[in-house]
Amino acid sequence: MAYDTALLVGVMFTVATYLILQKNFIRILFGFIIFTNAGNLFLLSISGAPRHRRMPILEEGRPVSDYVDPLPQALVLTAIVIGLGLTVYLIMLLYRVILDSKTIDTEKLFQPEEGDE
């Protein structure tokens, strides 16, 4: 479990970093979505392999090590919600930037225009 999750998180980070370093900001947006999700997956992997373990509902006479650690899962729920909100906000911001500047190229976007001081 640890190795395959680590591999997946690693691949996701690589892809996300590649996308974030692009000029096209639609790609940057997708880079961020993957980046946040890689972060969430990393956080989830902290609770350990679920194999042979039970859901965290306490029963009499069972050792604590039999259960999956519920805290990272609670954390990741919060993180997913925050990430969703931010992604929606980023999409709306980029939509407005596209409407205003008629470009999706960050290099063109930040070139000084006529009348800039």
Added chain:
Amino acid sequence: MNNLVIAPFALPLATALLCLFAGRVAVWRRWVVGTSAFVQLLVAVVLVFQVVGQTPLVVVMGGWTAPLGVALVVDGLAGLMLCLSALVAFVCILFSYLELQVEDEQPMRLPLMQLLGAGINLTFITGDLFNLFVAFEIMLVASYALLTLEANDRHIKEAFPYLTVNMFASSIFLMTAGLAYAVFGTLNLAQISERAAAMEGEFSVLLVMLLLMVVFGIKAGVFPLYYWLPNSYPILPYSLAALYCGMLTKVGVYVLLRMLCTVFPHSLERVHIVLALLAGATMVMAALGAISRNFIRGILSFQHVSQIGYMILAIGLFTPMAITACVFYVIHHIIVKSSLFLMGGIAYFRSGTDYLERMGGLWKISPLLGCLFLLQAFSLSGIPPLSGFWGKYIVISESLDKGYFWLASAALLASLLTMVSMMKIWLKAYWSKAHEEQGPTVSPNAIRGMTLIAAVMVFFSLCIGLNAEFFLNIAQTAANGLMDQSIYRESVLQTLGKGGNP
């Protein structure tokens, strides 16, 4: 009585919600928010008197013990920061009332300002790493929304770097919180400090702290990653820019102080040296950037980053005296910087423009404003006996004591460059001849009110400069509470041990 600890978070949140449901903008809404901001200030003052020089106040939310419950802790530094944030928020809210007529005000502006305040205050009082993340997100989401709320079509693109850099930092913070849980088995700061002390010297502790340093370095605007800040703050209206510069980046400085002094072992010297070097670069690079700008908000924003360098340098030196200087510098800087932004706002409203080329003659129109501006400009660049001098003096003498001659000269150079950029504003906006097309854009009464607000802030800053010993003593008490980890740890763990019932 301890339940007062939650008030700095709950009050602004409740006010924000109330305003959201109130719908249209109206005069009564301004009264509600103004009163609430004033009450927040009173609460913060009461809290300060309860905690400075005494044991921290601890409340565990819902009575759950750690690691399930979230502890809220107000110690000396947190109390001071709460007080300053309430003061700056109150002043900025009053200023924003004068800035705009009621009918021109964006209906979302006041609720978002309150939400921002709630997030800032929660980062000061929280005693839990994940809760810190949530508080940061509340603060950042409110700040993203305020940044774009009133931005025009040409400026809106500047919000994009702000958003991406901060989202990147937030993601790293989230992962660091997860990593800290994996390493220490808890998210409670007091328990982390206990376990980190037991694991002293292990690589994992250093790794967690390094990641935290990257995250809060970005948020505070430290050298390689500060570029999002001086370009995005100028698109804000003046009252909001004062609030952002006063509080938002200080949150980064505060968390760095908290983590390095209270939570992690003091032996992480590699982190300290990296911080000190980055601080030196921040000071000089940003001060050069300030000279390159030609409009007031741009100059002030770059100077702001440069001043952050002094605080980070003080943290990097990591002697008890340097930490005292850092706390003192934070107090001084919050007041001076926000008052400078407010004065920039007055200059803007008097001449109808922000660009120095088209400003002029302000000295003749309003000598009082000129005097206030000069006082704060001198204070920011560190001329004795004004408030900026004392912090800078201690930071520089401590870095000389430690043998960092290059850093001391960088600090002196940055201070000189700050003076040069201040004089640029002074010469162009105040000293040169007035232009013809100039004209005030708000009513004379509003300008009088704004000048009064700025004068009160300047008065506070003069008090700090002339009563430096008193404020240094307070800063020292707060710094001692920070550096002595056992005080924080014991008072939190004691409350946790009792199942959250103090």
